[in-house]
Amino acid sequence: MTQPPDAPTPQKQEQGFERARELFLQGLDLLSRARLEEAEQAFAGSLALLPHRISTLVNLAAVRVKLGWPDEAIEAADQVIALEPGNADAWFHRAESLVLADRRPEALESFAKAGQLQSAALPWFRHGQVLQSLEHDDEALDSYQRALTADATFAPAWTNAGNILRERSRLREAAHAFRQAIAHGGGDALNTYYLASVSGDAQAGAAPGQYVEGLFDSYAEGFDKHVVEVLGYRAHEVLASETVRLAPGRWFRSVLDLGCGTGLCGALLKTCSERITGVDLSAHMLAKAKQGGHYAQLAQQDIDGFLRQTDGRYDLVMAADVFIYVGDLAGVFAGVQRVADEGALFCFSLEELGADAAAEFELQPTLRFAHSERYARRLAAEHGFDWVHALRTPVRYDQRKPIDGLFVFLRKRAT
Structure with missing residues (x-):
């Protein structure tokens, strides 16, 4: 066939x-x-x-x-x-x-x-x-x-x-x-x-950079709406309003926003400042901040590294809900002392560690650090800052429960 x-x-x-x-x-x-x-x-x-x-x-x-x-x-x-x-x-x-x-x-x-x-x-x-x-x-x-x-x-x-x-x-x-x-x-x-x-x-010094960067890169879309409307986050508002109240009429020449995220602080400080620099690890967060148009400069870098390397000088340094990812704040205080002008304000929020805690700071099961007031006071004194004011109010809500916050306002002493 x-x-x-x-x-x-x-x-x-x-x-x-x-x-x-x-x-x-x-x-x-x-x-x-x-x-x-x-x-x-x-x-x-x-x-x-x-x-x-x-x-x-x-x-x-x-x-x-x-x-x-x-x-x-x-x-x-x-x-x-x-x-x-x-x-x-x-x-x-x-x-x-x-x-x-x-x-x-x-x-x-x-x-x-x-x-x-x-x-x-x-x-x-x-x-x-x-x-x-x-x-x-x-x-x-x-x-x-x-x-x-x-x-x-x-x-x-x-x-x-x-x-x-x-x-x-x-x-x-x-x-x-x-x-x-x-x-x-x-x-x-x-x-x-x-x-x-x-x-x-208590020895954990800071959250790994890959954790913070990954967390906020995935969180950038819809971040503002979630933290403000769902978590009741108000740290940026408290810091900005108290700063203006403590320095009425002051025009800030150069502001440094540490852990700026999507730019919530920048939007509130634009009316009293000439130039704002934002620093954050998350590229996606910085992209959102850039869209807001409030920052003259944005740097993708860890806070310690930026404070060690920058040539900038600042008369206001802000850190809203940032130190929850940094346990040992000595390096941050040293860096801010280096870049802050005499009379500059250093304003930040903390999750407050209870007064009866033995440690000065502690990493909690929430993966956030809490710090004691006595720790903040010690670091301020050691790094040339006067204690101007402190305010206790929730930084956010978690499972509908308020998270105790300590808002601290310091001024750099003249040398």
């Missing part, structure tokens, strides 16, 4: 197979080097020559997820699942695609399927992360525990579980989780900070 005239010969079939294999291997190499669009084209080209190849479809789904192409990634993953329903990788890529498409409740089912099909921590970890994003923390904790059952060395699951336990005031369990995360190589700086918050470690 003869073949139809258009049927490929065995030689052409072999050539097609070899070319498909070549493109597949090329795609793997390009994917390993993060040349994603080229890798996607190579995998697609391989499939055109050798359709329904499971390994090629799985990698095509993976690279499309990395490219942020959810619909195309789901299409590739679904082809695999139709051919091989027990393919855990395909279910995982399908789940990630659904997250990209903001179809998170649907993604949960696919992550769970991937977790059921293979003994691996990652699917259950991602399942937990999605549950947390949907504010289902109790269920998320179960998912992290399932991830750790699959792999007890998976440090990110220990960290996330620890933070849920911390927020639930289950501090001993949280401390155990953070110690496990550290033991298994899970970002020592962050987990050490988390551990200090639940173990009463």
Whole structure:
């Protein structure tokens, strides 16, 4: 029996197979080097020559997820699942695609399927992360525990579980989780900070920069509305209004706004100042501050570093709700002393540590530092500042409960 005239010969079939294999291997190499669009084209080209190849479809789904192409990634993953329903990788890529498409409740089912099909921590970890994003923390904790059952060395699951336990005031369990995360190589700086918050470690000096930057980069959109309307945040208003009251009619030549965020202080100080400089770690926050148009200069830098390096001189230094991320304030006081003119005002807010506390400052389970009045008074005296005024009023509300605030107003002494 003869073949139809258009049927490929065995030689052409072999050539097609070899070319498909070549493109597949090329795609793997390009994917390993993060040349994603080229890798996607190579995998697609391989499939055109050798359709329904499971390994090629799985990698095509993976690279499309990395490219942020959810619909195309789901299409590739679904082809695999139709051919091989027990393919855990395909279910995982399908789940990630659904997250990209903001179809998170649907993604949960696919992550769970991937977790059921293979003994691996990652699917259950991602399942937990999605549950947390949907504010289902109790269920998320179960998912992290399932991830750790699959792999007890998976440090990110220990960290996330620890933070849920911390927020639930289950501090001993949280401390155990953070110690496990550290033991298994899970970002020592962050987990050490988390551990200090639940173990009463008074030696923690400041929040890690990566924590503060990441927190506020993710928080920048909608920050003002949330902190003012939801948390009842008023620190910027209290500092600005009290500063004006204490220095009526004063025109500030050069203002330094430490931890300026989106520019809430700058907006209030523009009517009594010539030039305002803002400093913040978060690029996204600074972008919002720039939109307001109140700042002559904006610097993305940590506070200590800026105060050590700047050539600027200032007659007003503000820090509204900033020192909750800095425990040891000695470096900040030394830096402000260096850059402040004689007679300059240094005004800031603190979460107040109770007068009966033995420590001068303390990292709390909320991941915020609280400081005592006696600590602020000691640092002021040691760094050449007179104590002008202090005011007690809530800095914000947490779970509808007021958070005690101490607003401090200092003046630099003449030398």
